[in-house]
Amino acid sequence: QVQLVESGGGLVQAGGSLRLSCVVSGRPFRDSGAGWFRQNPGEEREFVAAIDWNSEPKYARSVSGRFTISRDNVKNSVFLQMNSLKPEDTAVYYCALDPAGSSSRASNRYAYWGQGTQVTVSS
Secondary structure, eight states: OOOOEEEEEEEEEETEEEEEEEESSOOOTTOEEEEEEOOTSSSSOEEEEEEETTOOHHHHHTTTTTEEEEEETTTTEEEEEEOOOOOOGEEEEEEEETTTTTOOSSSOOOOOEOOOOOEEEEE
């Protein structure tokens, strides 16, 4: 059974930083792509960042220059370092896995999802 477990969310003031982690178990991670998405109630899930099997990153325009995605194939983990956080970054953040290895912006390319972790940025 494939599991993705996120951690690292919380409450932070605007301008602060958080580091999200996602540990993958139940299938090989090295050849998979991974992404981070976020969602607020009543809104569609939004692409944040992704990294392909070869560690090439991709970012949404709204977070480019502030967020950094990375992966550790030894620890079967993907990370999202979030700096200069803004109140509009507030959302539930989800980790997702694409067994095909891509870094797609489309949520329907991802076969596996974590349970989400809340990030709240106060002004």
